[in-house]
Amino acid sequence: MALGDVKISVQNLFKIYGYNPRAVQDKVYDGIDKSAFMQETGHVLALNNINVDMREGQITVVMGLSGSGKSTLIRHLNRLIEPTSGQIFLDGTDVLAMDEETLRNLRRRSMSMVFQKFALLPHRTVLANTILAPEARGENTKQSEDEARKWLARVGLEGMEDSYPSQLSGGMQQRVGLARALTSNADVMLMDEAFSALDPLIRTSMQDLLLELQRDLHKTIIFITHDLDEALKLADHLVVLKDGYIVQQGDPQEILLRPAARYIEEFIQDINRARVLKVKSIMSPTKTKRGCSDVVQGDDTLEAVINAHKGRIDGTFAVSDPNDATKIIGKVRMEDIYRALVRPQMQHDYEN
Amino acid sequence: MAYDWIFTALGMTDACKTDSGPLLSLSSLRNEAPSPWDLPFPSLDTLNEACAAFPKTRDFTAALEDGFLYIRPALRTVLDPLTQPLSWALDGALTLFVEMPWWILVPLLILVAKLLSNSYKVAGIVAASFLFLLFVDYYEFAIQTLSIIFVCTVLCVAFGVPLGIAMSRSDRFQNAMIPILDMLQTLPTFVYLIPLIFLFNITEPKLYGLAIILYAIVPVVRLTNLGIRLVDRDVMEAVTAFGLTDRQKLYRVQIPLALPNIMAGVNQTIMMSLAMVVIASLVSAPGLGTLVLDGINNLRLGVGFLAGFGIVLIAIMLDRVSKAALARIDKSKKS
Numbered sequence: 001m002a003l004g005d006v007k008i009s010v011q012n013l014f015k016i017y018g019y020n021p022r023a024v025q026d027k028v029y030d031g032i033d034k035s036a037f038m039q040e041t042g043h044v045l046a047l048n049n050i051n052v053d054m055r056e057g058q059i060t061v062v063m064g065l066s067g068s069g070k071s072t073l074i075r076h077l078n079r080l081i082e083p084t085s086g087q088i089f090l091d092g093t094d095v096l097a098m099d100e101e102t103l104r105n106l107r108r109r110s111m112s113m114v115f116q117k118f119a120l121l122p123h124r125t126v127l128a129n130t131i132l133a134p135e136a137r138g139e140n141t142k143q144s145e146d147e148a149r150k151w152l153a154r155v156g157l158e159g160m161e162d163s164y165p166s167q168l169s170g171g172m173q174q175r176v177g178l179a180r181a182l183t184s185n186a187d188v189m190l191m192d193e194a195f196s197a198l199d200p201l202i203r204t205s206m207q208d209l210l211l212e213l214q215r216d217l218h219k220t221i222i223f224i225t226h227d228l229d230e231a232l233k234l235a236d237h238l239v240v241l242k243d244g245y246i247v248q249q250g251d252p253q254e255i256l257l258r259p260a261a262r263y264i265e266e267f268i269q270d271i272n273r274a275r276v277l278k279v280k281s282i283m284s285p286t287k288t289k290r291g292c293s294d295v296v297q298g299d300d301t302l303e304a305v306i307n308a309h310k311g312r313i314d315g316t317f318a319v320s321d322p323n324d325a326t327k328i329i330g331k332v333r334m335e336d337i338y339r340a341l342v343r344p345q346m347q348h349d350y351e352n
Numbered sequence: 353m354a355y356d357w358i359f360t361a362l363g364m365t366d367a368c369k370t371d372s373g374p375l376l377s378l379s380s381l382r383n384e385a386p387s388p389w390d391l392p393f394p395s396l397d398t399l400n401e402a403c404a405a406f407p408k409t410r411d412f413t414a415a416l417e418d419g420f421l422y423i424r425p426a427l428r429t430v431l432d433p434l435t436q437p438l439s440w441a442l443d444g445a446l447t448l449f450v451e452m453p454w455w456i457l458v459p460l461l462i463l464v465a466k467l468l469s470n471s472y473k474v475a476g477i478v479a480a481s482f483l484f485l486l487f488v489d490y491y492e493f494a495i496q497t498l499s500i501i502f503v504c505t506v507l508c509v510a511f512g513v514p515l516g517i518a519m520s521r522s523d524r525f526q527n528a529m530i531p532i533l534d535m536l537q538t539l540p541t542f543v544y545l546i547p548l549i550f551l552f553n554i555t556e557p558k559l560y561g562l563a564i565i566l567y568a569i570v571p572v573v574r575l576t577n578l579g580i581r582l583v584d585r586d587v588m589e590a591v592t593a594f595g596l597t598d599r600q601k602l603y604r605v606q607i608p609l610a611l612p613n614i615m616a617g618v619n620q621t622i623m624m625s626l627a628m629v630v631i632a633s634l635v636s637a638p639g640l641g642t643l644v645l646d647g648i649n650n651l652r653l654g655v656g657f658l659a660g661f662g663i664v665l666i667a668i669m670l671d672r673v674s675k676a677a678l679a680r681i682d683k684s685k686k687s
C-alpha cells in the first residue's frame with residue numbers, strides 16, 4: 001500500500017444511544033438535529049452519517065467540542081463501540097464483519113491506541129507496560145522487551161524502564177503510552193485526546209515529538225482533539241465534528257481560508273492566523289522567480305515571512321517547494337500576506 | 353374466645369368442631385363479657401381457641417420439623433459425599449499439626465509470619481504469643497483452633513474468589529448472590545448450626561467446618577467482586593484495545609489490581625472463622641472454644657478467662673500477619 005491511499009474508510013456511520021436504536025433510526029435520515037431527535041425519540045444521536053477517508057501515512061485529526069461524538073467515532077474504528085449502522089473498512093476489509101478472534105488480531109496487530117488518561121497498568125513497570133501488545137500476541141518476552149526499550153529510548157524515557165507509572169509525571173506517563181502504542185508496531189495509531197490532559201508546554205513538546213516520529217514512521221494516525229491550535233498543527237486532513245455530524249473536512253489551511261459554515265467561522269475567530277497559515281496556501285502558482293526579491297519556503301508560516309522581512313509591507317517573494325528548495329512553485333506579495341491575516345467577517349450566509 | 357363470632361357468622365361452627373372440642377375458658381366460666389382491653393391478636397393459638405380446626409403454633413413448628421426431616425435423607429445423600437473431603441481435610445490438618453512437635457511447628461509458624469509480613473515486630477508478636485500458650489499448657493488447643501481456621505480459610509478463598517469473579521462479570525448473578533450473602537452474614541451464628549445438626553452426624557468435623565465456611569466466606573466473595581468492579585475502566589478499555597483475551601485481562605490486570613481488596617476480604621474471612629470456631633465448640637469443634645464452653649458450663653471462671661485470652665492472642669496474631677501482608681501488597685501495587 002502506498003502513502004496517500006485510503007487506509008481506513010468510514011461510510012454512512014450512525015450511532016444512536018437509547019432503548020431501541022434500530023427502531024428510531026429511520027427518523028435520522030431526514031437531517032434532523034441532535035436535540036430535536038432527543039425530543040422526538042428519547043434517543044441520543046451520537047454520530048450522524050459520518051463519511052471519512054483516512055489516508056495511509058497521514059494524520060487525520062477529528063476536532064470537536066465535548067459531546068460532538070469525536071471519542072465515540074474513534075472507538076468505532078477498533079470496535080470498542082459497535083455502530084448502529086454503517087461500514088468501516090481497513091485496507092478494504094470490513095471491520096464490522098469480523099468475528100471476535102479476527103477483531104482481537106486487528107487490535108493486537110493493526111491498530112494501537114493512546115488514551116487521554118494514559119490508562120497505564122499501575123501494577124506494572126514502564127517496561128512491562130510497554131510490551132502489552134506483543135504480550136497479548138504471545139510473543140517472546142525477551143525480544144519484545146528489546147523492542148520496547150528501543151521505543152522507550154525514542155520517546156525520551158531511557159533509564160526509566162523499571163519505574164512505576166505512579167512515579168512519573170503526566171507528560172512522561174503519556175510518553176509511556178506512546179511507546180506502548182509504537183511497540184505494537186501497528187500501522188494505525190488511534191490517539192484519543194492524547195495530549196489534552198497535559199500542561200501547555202508539555203503538550204507542545206509532545207506534539208513536536210509526534211511530528212518528529214511521524215516524519216520517520218509514516219503511520220496512519222487518527223488524532224482526536226478539542227483544541228483547534230493542536231488540530232491545525234498536526235493535521236494533514238482535518239475533520240470538524242459538531243453534534244455528531246461533520247461540519248467540514250479537508251486540508252486545514254483550506255478550512256481556515258474558506259470556512260464552509262458559520263460554526264467554523266466562529267471557531268477560527270481566535271486563531272493566530274499568522275502562525276498557522278502557510279505561504280503555499282495563499283500563493284499564486286508560477287514557475288519562475290522573475291520579479292521576486294527573495295525566496296521563501298512553501299511551508300513557512302506567514303509570521304515567519306513577516307519576521308524575516310522585519311515587518312516591511314512591500315515586496316514579492318518566490319515560493320519554493322517544501323521538499324526541494326531549488327524548485328519554485330509560486331509567488332506571493334507581502335500585500336497578499338497581510339490580506340490573509342484579516343479574519344473572515346462572518347458576513348456570508350451559509351445554509352446551516 | 354374473642355373471635356368465636358367470626359366463625360359463627362360465617363356459619364363454620366360445624367367445620368370447626370373436632371373430636372376434642374375447645375376447653376372452656378375461665379372468662380366463659382365466669383360468664384363475663386370479654387373487655388375490649390383484653391382483646392388478643394388473632395394469632396394461631398387464639399384462633400385455635402375459637403376454631404379447633406386452626407393449627408396451634410406448636411403444630412406449625414412441628415410441621416416445619418417434619419418437613420425438614422422428610423427431605424433430610426435426600427439432602428444427606430447429596431451433601432454427605434460432597435462434603436466428605438471437608439471432614440478429611442479437617443481431620444488431616446488437626447492430626448498433622450497436633451502431632452508435629454512444638455519445637456518444629458512454632459519456629460515454622462514464626463518463620464511464616466516473618467515471610468508474610470516482612471516485619472520483625474509481627475514475628476515477635478507471634479513468638480511471644482506461642483511462648484505464652486505453651487507456658488500455660490493451652491498450646492494444643494490453640495493449634496487445633498488454628499488448624500481449623502487454616503483449612504476453612506483456604507477453602508473460603510478457593511470457593512470465594514471464583515464466586516466473586518463470577519459476580520463481577522454478571523450483574524444478574526450479582527443480584528442473585530447479594531441477598532444470599534446478606535442472609536449468611538446477618539443470620540445469628542447459632543442459627544447456622546440447627547439445620548447442620550440435623551443433616552450431619554454431630555461427631556463429624558464437616559458439621560462445624562461447613563458452619564464456619566458458610567459464615568466466613570461472605571467477605572472474600574464480596575470484596576473480590578468489589579475489587580474487580582473497581583478496576584479503572586480506562587485501564588480495562590486500554591487492555592481491550594490492545595487485544596487481550598478475557599483470560600489475559602483477568603489474570604494479568606483484574607486480579608492483580610483487585611488484590612488489595614481481595615486480601616482485605618481474606619483478612620476479614622480469617623477473623624470471622626476465628627469467631628465461628630469458638631461458637632462451633634458447641635458442636636464438637638476442638639480447640640480453645642471447648643475450654644470457654646467448659647468455663648461457661650461448669651462455672652470455671654479462670655479457665656474461661658485464660659482460654660478467652662488465648663483466643664485474643666490468636667486473633668491478634670492472625671490479624672497482624674494478614675494486615676502486614678496486605679500492607680505490603682498495597683505498597684507495591686500503589687497506583
